[in-house]
Amino acid sequence: MLPANLYLKWLLVLLVFVVTSEQVAEAIEFHDIRWGFNDRLTAYHINPVTVLVENPDSTPFEGEIFFHQESFRGQQIDIALAATTYVAPFEKKWLQFYPYISDFNANWRISWSQKGIQHSKTFLSPRPVSDKSIIQLVAPDRLSTVIPGIKQFPEDLYPPVTGATDALQIMLLDHLPRWEKTRREAFKEWVYSGGILHIFHNSNGDPLLFPDSYSPLKRQASPAYYGNGVVYYHQQKLNDLSYAELLRTLNADKNSSVTSKILNVKKNPVQESDATYASCDSPRLA
Structure with missing residues (x-):
């Protein structure tokens, strides 16, 4: 039989694991990203960037989602674009941002706060082209x-x-x-x-x-x-x-x-x- 102190330690570890797992499972997810109108970006123009958001949780998500460009060292470039959205439980929704694109590919980061926890995901954009x-x-x-x-x-x-x-x-x-x-x-x-x-x-x-x-x-x-x-x-x-x-x-x-x-x-x-x-x-x- 396990000593009482050891039993309590294992119980605490189990509770932390369960709580952490629930928080991860509740976070909204991004399954798809579409660059521009035909999966490419046009340099020196505003381009639509469309992402598919899924809420796998039984409670709705409502809040701001930020989208910004960053250097390969992780430093933010320019201001972050923000969109306030609502995603019903177990639903998917398209969300769109309209950044100005220069002539090089870069990392783009989506970030949001959910239940007091900061989340983020990065995407590498395709290299922009000159043609519309x-x-x-x-x-x-x-x-x-x-x-x-x-x-x-x-x-x-x-x-x-x-x-x-x-x-x-x-x-x-x-x-x-x-x-x-x-x-x-x-x-x-x-x-x-x-x-x-x-x-x-x-x-x-x-x-x-x-x-x-x-x-x-x-x-x-x-x-x-x-x-x-x-x-x-x-x-x-x-x-x-x-x-x-x-x-x-x-x-x-x-x-x-x-x-x-x-x-x-x-x-x-x-x-x-x-x-x-x-x-x-x-x-x-x-």
Whole structure:
């Protein structure tokens, strides 16, 4: 039989182990991180960084989560971005930050406090590139045709913040996104600021019918110029195009300056039904 003192020591060790294990198990977890729009970052631009948060505990988590860059020696670089979030018990939730990215890869640290205990996790970002992103916007609950070389980006992760889409250059769209007002406004502002949008017929072969909340995208003239951006309306389904045909279309538009196209339209006016002109007094997308 164990002496009383030794028994108490083992009991204390067991209690400490149980309490520590419970605290570790209760901490929220980060399972996934998405860099930019297509798993890469664009240098010298604001990029969205999206992380998946899971709460494995029976009590909800509510608090601030911080995200900051640090040197390989562990020293913080620049200010930490903060987001206040709520994650219900046994639920998962996407959380998004919008850091400005320079031209080198670095360590990024996520930190938070939970039940008086500080937690953190580090991620190594991919090396930034100079090119902006090309994506196919997809509905999260719908299977879409995979296009080689073009990343699919879920519409529910599209940034609802104006200015957070600066690293996006071209979007392919063949359905009407189910967005709240903030995402619709950020999307329209992206087009106005220089985005290139390719609109295709939906999976049934029908043209997309935009409601008034997407005005003036309801207009089907092609190409249509809005501010520094341009919208192309294609008369076919996206999956009807071969990869080579789609690549030729995107390269032709990508290598053409939207600004020069607008100036060319002004110098050589066409009928108003064929284009929408950008000018200093043109109304912004509303």
